[in-house]
Amino acid sequence: MHVVTAPTRSTERTQPPRAQRAGAYRVDLDGLRGVAIALVACFHIWFGRVSGGVDVFLTLSGYFFVGSLLKHVLLSQTPTVSLWAAVDPRTRLTRLVRRLLPALVTVLLAITVLTIVVLPQTRWVSVGREVIASALYYQNWHLAFNSQDYTAASSANSPLQHLWSMSVQGQFFVVTMLTALAFCGVVKLASRWVPALTRPTVLRALVSIAILGVAAVSFYWAQMRMGVNQQFNYYDTISRTWEPLAGGLLAVWMPKVRVPNAIRALVGLVALALIVTCGWWIVGVEEYPGPMALVPVLATLALIWAGATATQRGDEVPQPVVNRALAGRFPVWLGSVSYALYLWHWPLLIFYLAWRDKNHAAFVEGVGLIAVSLALAWLTKRYVEDPLRAPRSAAAAPSGGRHRVADHSHADGAATAETLGDPALPRRRPRPRFAAPGYAGVLTILLIVGSLATGVGITAWQRHVDGIVVDTTNLDPKIYPGARAFLDGAPVPKVDAVPSALEVLKDLPETSYNGHISSFTDPAIHVGVYGNPNATRTIALAGGSHAEYWISALDILGKQNDFKVVTYLKMGCPLSTDPNPTSDGVPYPQCADWVRRVMDRIVATRPDAVFTNSTRPRYGITDDWVPPDYIGIFQRFHDANIPVLGVRDSVWPHNAKGPIDTPTCLADGGDAKSCGSDRASSYGPRNLTDDLVAQFPNLHPIDLSRGWCTDTFCPAVIGNITVYHDWHHLSATFVRSLAPELQRQMQLALPWA
Template sequence: MRHNQLTASPSVDSRPPSVPADTVPSYRTDLDGLRGLAIVLVACFHIWFGRVSGGVDVFLTLSGYFFVGSLLRHVIVSQDDRASLWHTVNPTKRLTRLARRLLPALVAILMVISLGTLLIFPQTRWVSTGKEVIASLFYYQNWHLAFNSQDYTAASSANSPLQHLWSMSVQGQFFVITMLTALAFAGAIKVLVRAGVKQLADPTVIRVVVFLAILGVAAVSFYWAHMRMEVNQQFNYYDTISRAWEPLAGGLLAIWMPKWRVSNFIRSLVAIVALGMIITCGWWIVGVEQYPGPWALVPVLSTLAIIWAGATGLQHGPKTDQPLVNQGLSTRQMVWLGSISYALYLWHWPLLIFYLTWRDKNHASIVEGTVLIAVSIAMAWLTKRYIEEPLRAPRSVSIHKENPPHKGSPTRHHHAAHAAPVSPWRARMLNYSTVVTTMLVVGAIVMTGGFKAWDYHVAHMTVDTTNLDPRVYPGARALLDNAPVPHVDPQPSPLQVVKDLPATSFNGHISDFKDDGVHVGVYGDPLATKTIALAGGSHAEMWITALDILGKQNHFKIKTYLKMGCPLSTELVPKQAGVPYPQCHDWVEKVVPQIIADKPDAVFTNSTRPRDYEPGDWVPDDYLPIFDQFGAAGIPVLGMRDTSWPHNGDGTINTPDCLSNNDVDECSTSRASSFAPTNPTLDIVKDHPNVLPLDLTAGMCNETQCPAVVGNIIVYHDIHHLSATFVRSLIPELQRQMQAALPWT
């Protein structure tokens, strides 16, 4: 039977020759139509609504229904004495068929995305996109997105042209793991049957064992998906373990489809409700926040309901027609949409992202979206017609027209009965498929090799701006001292600035998200008697560039106590990019006593941060107990006002990407949206006299804007961290303020 899924459109009848025809379910064109409906929902919701439709969950459920059903039939049939053990467990033929169905269209679209990346995207995005191309090609894109979704140093993948391919990776992983498990299970049963345990060859026994095993795995997966929503939903959304229950739910129905007779009125009612749920759930379920948890049962169970409603040919008693809903899904138009669903899914998202990037827009209009869907459908049809179908044909097809059996020969009737005549078109297609296969293989090699070479180039690129001429690159002095600014290109370049990091990032003196250790680094003058403890997260870390130089000049030592995304706070469950980050609280509980025990002469840390949902900045209440602990130990706190986190009305600004694509003015941030009229730290010094406010806002912002480039130096090296080059330009003002607070600095 055909695998009626998003990722495949194989031949109508792919049952092994030994499988009796009456044991194979009849081909369901209504499920082709359901795929067509699902891909339309996915495309429309992506293009116009920016929401998750539930269409992918429909695809996953259908995939499990057909794939598990096919494997179950193989397990049952392989117990025939005529089937050898090697034939039972050999995955080669199935893996080859799976590769022919999945890879050609995928490789073709990855080649187009690679070309589009080079032509449309700035160089600053080539590395991240190249990593996603390779991850998609080797079916781990979901894990790549999952791990990067919580990596604060990674560019956001929200506008990646490959983000949608996470579901292809989930399906590919599911197919391979399920296939290998099923073949191993079939082989084990065969060995036991040959050893004398004949009862295991009973199809009913096999179905019961498989049903219970899949039910158990699906239950664990469902529990995992529900539990992980509160732990890390960003990761959970892409997690194969969390998603496995959806295709397995389809597999359970394939193993045991209810066959009792039910009136078509009830079947129609069930199908109508299920169809309505699938069409509307994208509006009333926030899928990004709720899937693949319990709310994903809505599209999954609705899909199972439509499969069951249309299975009238399997119910006991006289045959009846399918319900009207299933008949509607079986129309020629819906079936045709289903036939191109895989290619359409591949095409619609990158076309949307490239178009929006080219036009510098965040949303497509009704007309633009309609054109994008039309172009996507056309490209999907061309892909199916000229790439998928030719390469999906079995290599073993013989060209009978060139070698016809002689009239009256004993093999004539055999060929007539068992071999479809091969047209001249099919004969030419054998050569055509070879050419296309070669082009795709070469393209995949060039594509991956090119991105790997670029990744190597960027990884080994060095940034040395320590000797910039201050008359040409005044940086912060342009705002602080009205220094003249010549017309030259900014430094570092947008591509180089992403490597312009503080020394602690290269020296391992900052703990990452999963590292609970305290990695103390020593900077400035290591022999000095005075010590400043630089403590907190990355927004404290970025000041080490200036403090290291000042320490060497003024003979004080800097010891670093740093952890990614972890300001000094007593918050019990802090969050990083919306994800609970309990390791931060544990680290703070450990590091503050250690700092106090080390007896520094001052602590340098952030005293403010931007407000999350309104303009301006503030001193969070959970910072104050930390300041009090240092005060009780007699340690002054140099409280640095946090910097602007670049953003505009459309969301976060990644400064290097923005500068690569736009004029510098388009990459600035409104000062009023980032900062309160006065430094909020000033409001706490009365009750916390050990806090000594520092504020360098005047070196980064004018009266109304916080530019992306100040004094010919790019201010940020990513979405909200200052470049080391710009920090160096702030040294004179930082020194002035520190010495006013602590003269020995």
Template sequence: MSAPTTGDATPSTAAAPAYRTDLDGLRGIAIALVACFHVWFGRVSGGVDVFLTLSGYFFVGSLVRHTIHAQSARIGFGETVSPWPRLQRLFRRLLPALYTLLIVVGVLTIAIVTQTRWQNIGREIVASALYYQNYYLAKNSQDYLAASSANSPLQHLWSMSMQGQFFVGALIVLLTVAGLIKLLGRRYEGLTQPRVIRAIFAVVVGGTALASFAWAQHRLHIDQPYNYYDTLSRLWEPLVGGLLAIWMPTWRVGVRIRGAMTVIALILIATCGWWIDGVASYPAALAWVPVGATLLVIWSGNTAPDQSLPRVNQILASKRSVWLGSLSYSLYLIHWPLLIFYLTWRGIDHANVLEGTGILLVSIGLAWLTKRYIEDPLRGGGRSSMAHLRWPAHPRVTYTAALTVVLVLASGATAGGIKAWDRHMLDVAVDTTDLDPALYPGARALLDGAPVPALDPQPTPLAMAQDLPQTGRDGFMSDFAATTPTVGVYGDPNGGKTIAVAGGSHAEMWIGALDAIGRRNGFRIVTYLKMGCPLTGEEMPTRLEGTPYPECRTWVRAVMDDILRTRPDAVFTNSTRPDPDGPADHVPAGYLAIFDELTGAGIPVVGIRDTPWPHKDKRPINTPECLAGGGSATTCGTVRASALNPVDPAQAVAATNPLFHPLDLSNGVCTADFCPAVVGNIIVYKDFHHLSTPYVRTLTHELSRQLAAALGWTGPEVP
């Protein structure tokens, strides 16, 4: 994945080891694993961890040799500490192929992907170009799991961003250390000894690696989706490779034993993707399997001059392995977006064996073309296979210069297009607060049999990106990291009674209706809302993707303490959720614990049944995207029995607890047997499972009716 050599092309002769072509072969194995696991198996292979370790080995080792050479050759202070020459080499090696890919992704996004996804992909193009894609994904908690047509074509570039951050950060820090050694060496000559220089670098690199590993292990059970992408958590992987470059053990071990170690290491690298869930486990302790195996391959091939290279290392150094390794950077860049665009074009989630083989072969071909005509020429020097080419009419204009200009102009045009699209998205939202109920009846078409004229639905699928509940816009939806509640006030702020709305986004999505009901009927609505955190008594709640979510537990306890202290007249929260072990919905045990605690304190609970989560054949449906891609209310809808039990499961709770009041608005979302994507000319869902704000407004009358029946004091219904 990294460029063939990230350090100096010709390091100091005194300290430089012989070039390790077997490690190029290891790159070839790593990229083959990454691509095959992505295309066919939908798992993390550990190949990226191999790349990170190799990058650190080459990069840090080169910096150490540069520092030792600078001392022995009496190179000037500025030449020792200036990062610019190396940054230039990094830019030439990494940016041309990356920027070419980003330009192509921009074009293919417009040609293949629905407009509902343009804004997010555009922002990922910017994040990837500026090397912060890993943090963009971490912030949005995207999981690096099996490829599907819903995945971003740039999701894989998190590792490139992480490596870029590592290269720049390590360069600045270690060259600063080198400069201090040079400066202090004028007074303390002992500091300029090679062994002392290596010891200083070892302390800096080793200490940072240890801190990074401890951080990764600590964050594993706190926020693993963020931890997976976090550079601070990943730093230890390249740094331990760098540590091996600083201090390579010189134990004299027989060639057969070294060969056996390489075989064992390669088996671990090749198989760890099967028995380690990398998304849930890396970069913590289990990442030592691919990382440690890579270190073992590096060490086992580091033979003395009078020792022969183990046979397996010779195979790694063979022409075919090295050739594939030389394509690793371009192949890594290309294979994932090619897979995602193919799946999107076909409208499928998985490639079969034949399709996957074709994708891999095309990826290899495009990677070879990219290396030969983009990577190599723009690196310059002896590696440029086309550096000799000049345009006849302009002898001073080389192929490299022309290609550079094209890339810069195209990148600028792509960035300009992204900015223009973002500005367009700000204007695309339509005010749906006053939709004519005769033209856009929404839920009234199901509940009251209201006529539905032939009109395009509102809001448009594209405008759904701007569709947020008022609480989100007002800043009353706490983020994933929050552990204390932020309380919002809606309805009638001076009302004599209060309903507390508590939970996650599936409680929040009702605020538009509740606000109107409260204002009309003279009671307050106070909100306790947190992303992905229902009101649950679970000791270890998890996020939607299954990772631990301890912040939720802390937040829920703080909310419960505040509710028990302030004693609202009722608590409105979710009562059901899709059953992970069945085809319909259920009442989680954690919800029951909360219901019991509140009602035990004499506080009534209004439990609203969760609405169906759109899906088909166990595949989740993003409703706006499905409609934008040519789907209809039917093809983008859900069979009711696959999402809902015939009877609200919360009814059983109400039978034994008189202070628990179940609400069920399912008939305002579904017919007797089907849940359409569009009802009454309004799109029902804003994404995979949240009701759209305008559709919730059309449920206000029914929600008010059921609240009045449950509590008896909410007043007349909202018309």
């Protein structure tokens, strides 16, 4: 449903080629979309930064969509036009579906196939969930709740991560459309008592006030949430809504001031320069959609205005040079394939990096990826999008057919927006021969069948993974010595490691399955009792997930040596006196409150000992240390005369490329060495907890690092047991193999343990 941008012969005789008549199709905005998608692709592939191109798309889609709705709202107030016929959400939704879903489904099917071919099985479930989230337009919420950074690409990134913006815009279109329908109904009802409400100027004023109000709330929310949870904020529809609404506000009230051409040219030039360069001097993943997003948004509005002011007087004033450049053949062509190009470029990049086991694409590789993406985008548009758009005759306005609907199709996954145009608009391109009903019907059937098959396959695989039960409690220690291979020199026969790369994902501590650990958002203290519940002696296991996994060994020792283990655990929340804790850079105030309450309870119940972490990686994954905020915890237990078993943290697997997800690395063909870490980059020459013993005599260091590292290396598989069940948590099976050494060290401090 895209109107031809080239003028017809009859138009050429009456309209100079560099002039644009009032209400005509804005070819230059097609070119702006082309510039935006070029920025998005280049910044993703080569620079690992956010370009601001998505913000351009959001603004343009709001401009077209809100402007279209406003014109139809005005029409709906005409006595001869019904409310439903003017706004008609059914028709609009149908057109959006025809415009957006064919290409999206095609890419999702390709991603599904490539996931099976290229990615290891450990990632199939997560990608499958994102396929469904993208198809149903809630991918942004899926990513937000999983706190994924939208930054430099690597082989570990999701191939569907870029589709968050489509979800934001899809949600915006549906809500805005329904709001317009409700608004029309209210105005029609209220106009019985206040006829002035149907006047165009009054309607525009009411719509403007509504848009300003909602945009202001959204902008405040985006700015406020930056300091609360920026990773979530980046994907949040509420935080993003002000951007398309800014474009919508310009559509409602386009300034009609006469300004010299030189000023318009300067405004356009500065605006385009800001759009092209803002990705370099704004760290978008940290600043958007906060106040700094005003740069690409206002620059987009300025370009729209600069090109539109030439038409306000009805004369044939040429557009500024920047807008004419944007209306050039190549930018417009790039804009025409921008939606498909946006869909293709990111998954191709991620799959290529995964295939080559790289985190970055070189220049030549990037050129190849862009060339392939452009080719696929063109093929998708020509043989998938165009045939299924179902071109229809232009809708006639009530005035007798003087107005024609012109569609601006948005590039970033989102919008077909209507604008009432001029009767002299160029005619539509004839339907391509490949778009015959037979071809379109077969293509539709293939996409539907492919979608159903993909959904069934994803559901079946997820059920298979969910049904995996890991039971390694009775492993033969002679075949699977685990940590004893390092600690005792136990022989290691040649057998496949257990749990397998897929099974180890489910090899979690007992407390996780029993609900005895609080989630990030759960303020409650979930107490679990393990070991011998009837014992008179008690060890309190307290802290975050790196304290939690020790329950698999402590439970065994408690049953053997007649002591009780009482758990106080919360995800991502080690015992610390930090008043402003964070988790992955996100403020985590719930942790500080939870720690205060847990410390009060532990001190009040006076266990015979507390088992908790005493060290942590200094730089996220390397170089362990004793965080200063741990000292206050040790001091309080010292004052209460409660012994503390301070366990040295395990290695957080990494190499020169960054963190390693052990199950994925192994499933992708890696081995104990290639998926392992150098000890020197993880640990210093000694356990720094030892330095605190003189200050806190009740602190007893526990160092089990010899169980998972040699003098030089920390493998991913030890004694035929997979060491980690994810990025940095020990598997329950491996922890059980550490139980004898843990008992030996505990008994040095607590003979009864």
